Each structure stands twice: as structure tokens, then as C-alpha cells.
Amino acid sequence: MCNSFCVSDIAVFEALDAPPSADFYHALRWYNHILSYESTKACLPGVKQPLGKYGPQNVADTTPAKAVEDDDDDIDLFGSDDEEESAEAKRVKEERLAQYEAKKSKKPALIAKSSILLDVKPWDDETDMGKLEECVRSVIMDGLVWGSSKLVPVGYGIKKLQIQCVVEDDKVGTDMLEETITAFEDCVQSVDVAAFNKV
Amino acid sequence: MGKEKTHINLVIIGHVDSGKSTTTGHLIYKCGGIERRSIEKLEQAAVQIGKGSFKYAWVLDKLKAERERGITIDISLWKFQTQRYYFTIIDAPGHRDFIKNMLTGTSQADVALLVVSAAPGEFEAGISRSGQTREHALLAFTLGVKQLLVCVNKMDVTQPPYSQRRFEEVLRNVTVYIRKIGYDVGRVPFIPISGWNGENMLTPSPRMPWFKGWKIKRREGHVNGQTLLEVLDSILPPGRSLNKPLRLPLQDVYKIGGIGTVPVGRVETGVLKPGNMVTFAPVNLTAEVKSIEMHHEPVAEAFPGFNVGFNIKNVSVKAIRRGNVAGNCRNDPPTETNCFTAQIIVLNHPGYIKVGYSPVVDCHTAHITCRLSEFKERLDRRSGQKLEDNPVVLKSGDAATVKFVPIKPLCVETFFEYPPLGRFAARDLKQTVAVGVIKSVDKTSSAKKLIQKPVKVF
Numbered sequence: 030m031c032n033s034f035c036v037s038d039i040a041v042f043e044a045l046d047a048p049p050s051a052d053f054y055h056a057l058r059w060y061n062h063i064l065s066y067e068s069t070k071a072c073l074p075g076v077k078q079p080l081g082k083y084g085p086q087n088v089a090d091t092t093p094a095k096a097v098e099d100d101d102d103d104i105d106l107f108g109s110d111d112e113e114e115s116a117e118a119k120r121v122k123e124e125r126l127a128q129y130e131a132k133k134s135k136k137p138a139l140i141a142k143s144s145i146l147l148d149v150k151p152w153d154d155e156t157d158m159g160k161l162e163e164c165v166r167s168v169i170m171d172g173l174v175w176g177s178s179k180l181v182p183v184g185y186g187i188k189k190l191q192i193q194c195v196v197e198d199d200k201v202g203t204d205m206l207e208e209t210i211t212a213f214e215d216c217v218q219s220v221d222v223a224a225f226n227k228v
Numbered sequence: 229m230g231k232e233k234t235h236i237n238l239v240i241i242g243h244v245d246s247g248k249s250t251t252t253g254h255l256i257y258k259c260g261g262i263e264r265r266s267i268e269k270l271e272q273a274a275v276q277i278g279k280g281s282f283k284y285a286w287v288l289d290k291l292k293a294e295r296e297r298g299i300t301i302d303i304s305l306w307k308f309q310t311q312r313y314y315f316t317i318i319d320a321p322g323h324r325d326f327i328k329n330m331l332t333g334t335s336q337a338d339v340a341l342l343v344v345s346a347a348p349g350e351f352e353a354g355i356s357r358s359g360q361t362r363e364h365a366l367l368a369f370t371l372g373v374k375q376l377l378v379c380v381n382k383m384d385v386t387q388p389p390y391s392q393r394r395f396e397e398v399l400r401n402v403t404v405y406i407r408k409i410g411y412d413v414g415r416v417p418f419i420p421i422s423g424w425n426g427e428n429m430l431t432p433s434p435r436m437p438w439f440k441g442w443k444i445k446r447r448e449g450h451v452n453g454q455t456l457l458e459v460l461d462s463i464l465p466p467g468r469s470l471n472k473p474l475r476l477p478l479q480d481v482y483k484i485g486g487i488g489t490v491p492v493g494r495v496e497t498g499v500l501k502p503g504n505m506v507t508f509a510p511v512n513l514t515a516e517v518k519s520i521e522m523h524h525e526p527v528a529e530a531f532p533g534f535n536v537g538f539n540i541k542n543v544s545v546k547a548i549r550r551g552n553v554a555g556n557c558r559n560d561p562p563t564e565t566n567c568f569t570a571q572i573i574v575l576n577h578p579g580y581i582k583v584g585y586s587p588v589v590d591c592h593t594a595h596i597t598c599r600l601s602e603f604k605e606r607l608d609r610r611s612g613q614k615l616e617d618n619p620v621v622l623k624s625g626d627a628a629t630v631k632f633v634p635i636k637p638l639c640v641e642t643f644f645e646y647p648p649l650g651r652f653a654a655r656d657l658k659q660t661v662a663v664g665v666i667k668s669v670d671k672t673s674s675a676k677k678l679i680q681k682p683v684k685v686f
Contacts, residue, residue: 122352125348125349125351125352126349126352126353127349128348128349129348129349129350129352129353130349130353132349139244141244141321141322141323142296142321143321143323143326144295144296144298150479150480150492152482152483153482153483153484153485154482154484154485155485174297174298175298176297176298176299177298177299181523182523182524183492183521183523183524183535183537184490184492184520184521184522184523184524184525184536184537185482185484185487185490185521185524185537185539186484186524187482187484187490187492187537193298193299194298195295195296195297195298196323198321198322198323198324202323202324202325202658203325203328203329204325204655204658218480218481218482218550219479219480219550221333221479222329222333224318225318225321225323225325225326225329225333226306226317226318226319226320226321227248227249227319227320227321227322228292228295228296228321
């Protein structure tokens with residue numbers, strides 16, 4: 030949770046249907062403070078999450094399933110969710126989603142990673158491939174781990190370096206990798222992605 | 229050549245919790261895609277520590293851990309074979325750069341396998357609006373991956389296990405969803421499986437006797453069967469790009485002492501042979517191919533999919549470069565593209581795109597800035613029907629027909645004639661802002677004068 034006023038405050042605020050009693054004077058002070066922002070709450074930073082996501086880990090969400098609404102402000106890439114849902118179907122769906130959220134919140138958050146195989150090509154058959162590999166491995170980025178590598182014959186005495194790496198999806202992009210490696214322009218002609226998979 | 233099995237790239241899409249990696253792993257494991265020695269080693273270890281009955285799961289976890297550390301290169305190129313095909317698997321990551329790679333990279337998909345989870349709640353979450361599944365499925369469709377297979381996974385954990393009702397519920401929902409994307413649902417087979425236990429994967433499952441089999445209704449004849457393996461064997465092979473004129477986008481150009489200039493690239497369509505006269509576009513140079521090599525071995529004929537180097541006469545290494553395209557000078561040689569018209573889908577663009585916007589276009593091995601010079605029509609994404617003439621702005625989610633003008637010489641082709649040279653990603657702000665397929669190309673450049681009518685070779 031953030032220290033400044035943000036959507037998490039609103040999420041909790043909305044879960045309460047009346048001000049806290051005066052016994053909880055800190056909570057009441059907070060409640061009144063948030064109440065004063067009533068008009069601006071629509072344009073707050075952050076992404077609102079189900080209530081269970083706030084507060085201590087490993088506590089199941091005991092609030093009703095309505096917290097798991099569809100966020101209609103999303104870029105609607107596919108549009109037209111126009112199927113008519115009966116109230117019953119909707120209730121069942123939301124119940125299942127709530128179950129899923131509860132289960133999910135107990136699992137440790139997985140960091141999405143990809144395994145990328147790069148082809149790094151030299152300029153000619155005289156490029157020092159050892160040095161080329163050294164250059165590539167000297168690239169250090171947060172969320173990047175170099176794996177094994179091998180030299181693959183191309184033809185006419187030219188070899189390319191095939192090198193594996195594992196990246197955290199949110200931290201390392203293929204353009205970044207390509208730019209950084211081709212910056213060793215004395216030995217690198219080009220970089221291609223040979224394989225790209227989920228880990 | 230004729231006797232060899234056709235090669236198919238299979239992209240696997242699905243929500244993070246769909247169990248697609250387990251399913252993929254199981255398939256590869258059973259179909260001999262993992263080196264026997266590594267498996268034996270792991271299986272022995274599994275028995276030793278008493279994991280006998282959870283052998284597969286344990287081995288798959290081990291392989292995943294190995295993959296995560298990037299130790300074995302062979303694991304990153306997952307392959308297996310069925311009776312008719314060799315498959316290379318692309319387990320689609322959620323990474324934002326993956327889309328661009330699927331469009332321009334070496335492993336463009338021929339068939340998509342959508343994995344959805346039947347587990348309570350997981351199906352509902354997986355198909356929700358924000359899921360990557362929608363994006364991947366839409367892109368696969370837009371980019372010409374017309375064959376789609378659906379696995380309803382985790383049938384072992386439905387309530388009750390292997391529930392026919394749940395399978396039918398999921399099937400109904402997914403059908404609506406893929407019809408909206410544009411797929412002809414009659415051609416899409418659905419198979420209830422358990423990737424974890426291997427039910428209905430290689431052999432019909434005794435736990436789902438209610439399952440009467442999958443069906444594909446298509447012009448080329450209807451097919452049906454029971455298992456995932458049978459579905460994979462029944463897909464239609466990709467079009468024979470072999471009979472088309474040669475197109476070979478250059479990846480690199482080498483200067484080799486005693487040999488001369490050696491361009492390297494992958495044959496996308498047609499055949500390259502020593503003695504051919506090839507034209508390079510957009511630079512418009514023609515040269516004779518003296519010899520061809522692949523993996524340091526001489527090659528007499530290079531077919532689609534071959535990554536080759538070839539030696540050419542009288543062309544300086546400086547005269548041609550990455551992004552150029554080689555073709556046969558006597559059979560529809562490639563030329564410079566003045567401008568081209570494409571159908572695009574705008575993705576991830578934070579604001580509005582107007583005429584004059586100039587992103588970098590990645591198409592085959594070329595990266596060239598192109599100016600969007602005219603918005604012809606805004607379209608319905610699914611039907612391709614016109615919604616509006618000459619729209620003023622385009623935003624994320626819009627589909628449109630747009631004219632592009634390259635600011636530097638470029639050679640691209642229509643998707644219809646040369647698919648790998650006719651799909652592209654447009655990048656700006658370090659992300660893919662649009663993807664597209666090229667509908668028409670204006671080649672009326674000065675280069676045209678030098679070229680006679682295409683002459684039929686043979």
C-alpha cells in the first residue's frame with residue numbers, strides 16, 4: 030500500500046458502509062479524511078484491486094464477490110462482450126472468480142519469465158568468437174541471466190554464437206538486448222531471436 | 229525431400245493458469261522430443277527418491293527448472309514428431325516483445341493451440357477481458373493463422389472430476405469467444421484433456437467415456453478423432469511456398485577472404501540454386517550465385533526454411549545489407565516499394581494516431597521508418613467490413629486500411645503472394661503500437677524500367 034492517498038484507500042473506504050465508531054479514533058480520522066476527497070476519487074493513481082489484495086498476505090478475502098468486477102476502463106481490444114448473461118449465470122461466474130482469487134492470493138506471486146535464444150553474428154570468418162562471447166556476457170541488466178552457448182557453423186568458415194538467456198518479462202526487452210549487443214560494433218554484425226518461449 | 233515429413237510451427241496460447249506448459253511438456257516427453265539420455269537420468273532420480281507415481285510431473289518440474297537456468301540449449305528448441313509432421317513448439321510468453329517476434333522472427337506460427345482450464349474459477353479468469361489469451365488469439369487470426377485447436381485442460385480437477393457438463397459449458401463459452409475473433413468454429417476441434425495425467429493426449433481416456441470425439445468440418449473433407457495427437461496429425465500442411473518465385477531476406481552480409489561476398493538469409497519462398505542470377509532489392513543489383521553452403525556443407529538446392537549462405541560474383545560487401553531481399557532475376561524479381569497499403573490493428577498506443585505518424589516498421593529483416601500517409605477506412609475487426617471512410621484518428625483496438633510511405637528504400641510484398649514478407653509490426657515508444665498485413669504494394673519506382681516481364685523459368 031502506498032503512503033499517499035490512492036485507490037487503495039478508496040477500495041477500503043467503499044467496503045465500509047458507515048463511519049467507524051468513535052472508539053477507533055484513528056480509523057475515524059482516516060475515514061473523514063478520505064470522505065473529503067469524495068469528488069476527486071475517480072482520478073486517483075493506481076489500479077484498484079479486490080479488497081483481499083490489500084492488507085496482510087495469506088488472509089482470505091471475506092468480502093463479497095462484488096469486489097471482482099470487470100474493469101471496464103481497460104482498453105477494450107476485443108470489444109463486444111454483448112452476450113446476455115442471466116442473473117444466475119452471472120452469480121455463478123462471480124462466485125467462481127471469487128474462489129479463484131482467494132486461491133490465487135495464497136499462491137506466491139510468480140514472476141513471468143521468458144527463455145530467449147539469440148543468434149549473434151560476427152562480421153567475417155576472422156572475428157574472434159571468444160571475444161565476441163565475452164562482449165555478450167559482459168552485458169548485465171536487472172532481470173537478465175545468461176545461460177549456455179555454442180558456436181553454430183553457418184557456411185564458408187563463418188560461425189555464429191547461439192546463446193541462451195532467461196529474462197524477467199517486465200524488466201528486459203528484446204530490443205534492449207539487441208541494441209546493447211550490436212553496440213559492440215567491432216565484432217557484432219547483427220542479432221536475431223532464434224527462439225522465444227515462456228519459462 | 230519429398231519423403232521427409234513437413235515441418236510445422238505450433239504456437240501454444242493460453243492463460244498463465246491454463247496448464248499449457250504442463251500439457252506441452254507432457255506431449256514432448258511422450259513424443260520423444262526430449263533427449264532420451266536426459267529423461268533416463270531424471271527418471272532414475274525420480275525412482276530413487278520415491279517419486280515413482282508422480283514421475284512425469286517431477287520430471288517436468290526438473291526440466292522447467294533447467295529451462296529457467298538456461299542450461300540446455302536443446303530445451304529451448306522444443307520439437308517432437310507425429311506420424312505425418314515434425315513440430316516445433318512455441319510456448320507463447322506474455323512478454324510484450326513476443327508479438328513482434330511472432331511476426332518477423334524465424335518461427336512464424338502455422339497452427340495455434342489454445343489451452344483453457346476447466347478448473348472452477350480458472351476458466352472464468354482466463355477468458356476475462358484483460359487476459360493475454362484474447363490478444364494472442366486475435367493476433368493469430370489476424371496474421372493468417374487460420375487453423376486453431378482447443379484443449380479444455382485440467383479435466384481431472386473439475387467438480388466432479390471429468391465432468392461432461394463442465395466441458396460443455398467451457399466449450400459453449402469458448403465457441404462464442406473465438407467466433408467473435410473471426411474463426412469458423414466448425415473447423416475448430418475441442419478436446420477435453422488432462423495435461424497432468426495425460427488423458428486424451430495420446431490415447432483415448434477411459435475416464436471420459438462420454439466424449440464422442442472431436443470433429444473438423446472443412447472443404448478439404450471432414451475429419452474426426454479422439455485424441456490430441458490425432459488432431460495434430462490431421463491439420464493441413466502450410467501452403468507449398470516451394471512453387472513460388474524466390475524470396476530470401478538478408479540477415480547478414482559477410483566478406484570472406486579468398487571467397488568474396490557472402491550474403492546469409494533464410495529462403496522464405498521458392499528455390500535457390502548455384503548458377504541462378506539473383507536480384508537484390510531495393511538496391512537493384514543482380515549477380516550470379518557461385519555456390520551455396522549451409523552448416524559449412526555445400527548445398528545443391530536451398531528450399532523454403534533453409535538458412536543458407538551463398539557466394540556471389542562482382543558485388544561489394546558494402547553494396548547490399550540486412551533488410552535487402554534476394555529473388556530470381558528472371559522470375560518476378562523483388563523491387564523497391566514506393567508505398568504500400570496494409571490492414572492494421574492498433575495496439576498499446578496511449579493516444580490517438582493521425583496521418584503523418586511515423587513509426588518504425590519491422591518487416592522480415594528490414595527496419596525502416598514509414599509515414600502513415602492516408603487513413604483509407606476504419607474496419608470492423610472481425611468481419612473486415614467498413615465502418616468509416618477516411619477516419620481522422622485511430623486509437624488502440626481500431627482496425628483500419630492505411631497507406632504507408634517508407635522514408636528510406638524498402639522492399640516488401642503482399643501477404644497474399646509472399647506471406648513472410650507481407651506481415652509487419654510497427655514500433656514506437658519502445659513497444660509494438662500496431663501489427664498489419666500488406667494488401668497491395670506500389671512498385672512503380674525507377675527500378676521497374678530495368679526489369680522485363682516475369683519470364684517463366686522451366
